[in-house]
Amino acid sequence: MAWLFVRLKLRLIAGGTRGGIDKKVGLVLTVLAGIFVALLGFALLALLRLAPADVAADVLVIVFAVFALIWLIMPLFAFGLDETLDPSRLALFPLTTRQLAAGLFAASVTGVWPIASLVVLLGGVAAVARGPISVLVGLVAVLLTLAFCVVAARALTTGLSKALRSRRGRDAIALAGLGFLVVVQLPNLLVNNRLGPELFTRETLGAVAGAFRWTPPGMAAHAMASDDVVTVVPGLAAVALCVGALGWLWVVLLRRVLVTVDTTTQTSAVRRTKGGRHLGEGRVGAVAGKELKYMWRDPRYRVGWFSAVVVAVIFTLSVGDELGVLFPITLAAILLGLQAANVFGTDGRAFWINLLTFAREADVRGDLTGRQLAHALVAVPTLTVMAVVAGAVTGDVSGAVFAWLAACGVLGVTLGAGVLAATMAPYSVPERVNAFGNTAVPGQGWLPFANAFGVMFVAGALVTPVVLPAAFGLAWVAPISVLYGLAVAWGGRRLAAMVAIDRLPQILSSVSRVG
Amino acid sequence: MEADRTAAVRTDGLVKRFGAQVAVAGIDLYVPAGSFAGLVGPNGAGKTTTLSMVTGLLRPDGGTAYVNGADVWRDPVSVKAAIGVLPEGLRLFERLSGRELLAYNGRIRGLPGAQVDARAEELLAVMDLAEAADKLVVDYSTGMRKKIGLAAALLHNPAVLFLDEPFEGVDPVSANTIREVLLRYTRSGSTVIFSSHTMELVERLCDWVSVMSRGQVVAQGTLDQVRGEQSLYDAFLGLVGAASNGEEGLSWLGSSSG
Structure with missing residues (x-):
């Protein structure tokens, strides 16, 4: 036997x-x-x-x-x-x-x-x-x-x-x-x-x-x-x-x-929200609203977000204050931005609903804009809280403001690289039983790594012009870095939409695998 | 074939292979506009693969597919606005409520928000989902999922509706609701194409039938053309080549002696 x-x-x-x-x-x-x-x-x-x-x-x-x-x-x-x-x-x-x-x-x-x-x-x-x-x-x-x-x-x-x-x-x-x-x-x-x-x-x-x-x-x-x-x-x-x-x-x-049989059938209703309505009527607002709901309701997303914050906080505590505020906050920005690196994967088998409405590149772009928007709407306040706390603890207010600006730039860069990775190396996230983070379904084990390393590599390379001067104390770089981040996020989703429009069925099949 | 009626769906030599296996072997499907069409065939005949290719969810390896005269893969702009889809497997956004799912569907298609919400309320009422409208889809039963999926597919009032096994695993009450809605929809001149292997249902609902077997269309035409003098059930068994093989072999079955 x-x-x-x-x-x-x-x-x-x-x-x-x-x-x-x-x-x-x-x-x-x-x-x-x-x-x-x-x-x-x-x-x-x-x-x-x-x-x-x-x-x-x-x-x-x-x-x-x-x-x-x-x-x-x-x-x-x-x-x-x-x-x-x-x-x-x-x-x-x-x-x-x-x-x-x-x-x-x-x-x-x-x-x-x-x-x-x-x-x-x-x-x-x-x-x-x-x-x-x-x-x-x-x-x-x-x-x-x-x-x-x-x-x-x-x-x-x-x-x-x-x-x-x-x-x-x-x-x-x-x-x-x-x-x-x-x-x-x-x-x-x-x-x-x-x-x-x-x-x-x-x-x-x-x-x-x-x-x-x-x-x-x-x-x-x-x-x-x-x-x-x-x-x-x-x-x-x-x-x-x-x-x-x-x-x-x-x-x-x-x-x-x-x-014994499963007896878990009790269900409860969700609050009827107007959530996302103020994000605008069309596709961008709808996608952003849906993503925000998912970030709260889907344990996979919730775990991703919380662990990004937890890791950043742990890092802040463990490196001590030799490196200042800048390093942990930019790290947090990268980790939060990484949550967007498999946005189609978190849609999973429901992605066809979006796909069915993608006729032009602009449609995909609108979708990605909505997703970046939703991620920014959670990440920027998180970074703000971290910067405020860091500023209060260290007493270095200007340093904290400066780090916050740089981090927002880094977030933009990571979101840009992230949506690109989401179209180039999407993978299925198991829905059943396994609810811990971004592990893959059998047979796709290497994809999450390829995806994450791709983002790290691209974002790392693109982030250098922002972070390096900032690390050397060149304060004037900080406001520019925000614009730079916005530009990379914009370029990233443009490029991603260009790539995606020709390989929609491939994306669908690689995010629709059952774990 | 009735040449005077325009085709809602037409394919020319559509092919799909998965590795060495040929799922769809160059089919010429034809569904006239305004028909209530059934796509029937045994499991593995290629129905789902065909519907996926015609709706732009799966890229064919060869051949072309047209919806209302527009090439699905060359002219997605006109095709995607004209179709509604309920695919197999009830894959929906699980963590949205039924109401939110409909609101999302309408908005990503660029419909005005107020119109989406009004239509969603009507659809929820007709589908008998008003009570469950604020529950998460993940907690819905099979029948409820089919109904909310159908509501989502109808929301933008498509000209052609593709349904993969819409009645499978659905309780009789929900099935009746779905049937009523679909009949009303086709009476207005829209086209429904649904796959099924329940012949009685197809016989009762459809005026057009395409029979698939092993990746080929083996018969296609009006219901009467396809079934001839027999019932659709018998015609189908004859077409897919399922000779009665219940007599030979299995002599041990039924005696309960071990």
């Missing part, structure tokens, strides 16, 4: 490469990324061998625990439920829950990332092993850790699968992702902060490791690094017990999920 599921998973991976060179490239890139992560992770962990044994042990404990945490959380946020292995799809087959669990487990450990994870964890063995018995203990600990990661992640997604399938649950999960984003950044923040040197000491490392040692993966890591039979055997036994208990819990949850 397990072997059957492994073959199913392999078939699905292979099936994902059919129907175009881009999909094959996507798989190859995923494999390359997996190999890269595996080798890098292995090498970094193995390097711990050079550290004193107790430090290596402590770091290993923390790394294993954090690694497991990532395994646990990523399926919820970044990759969504593995839809192909959604237990409810298999509910009607005559399989016992135990068979199903064994099969799903086997399928879960098949794939690029599980294998990469195994290699990374094996780096831990390379770091602390001192002899054949130690290697053996290490191997057992690594396998147990991986099993823990998989079973725990599966149990969690199964337990939450009902919530994850409902629209409201998905919306909530998407926002919870932001909390996760902040938490991940916390260590970084602490290290970069002025408090960093005092916090980051041998003692705190020991204390943190001491806490993580009681998590199953931490326990496994601790056992690996230990020579003492009294530590090793009960430690590994405890981890095995945990894996067993979680496995049992998973089977119970699975059984419950398989026999």
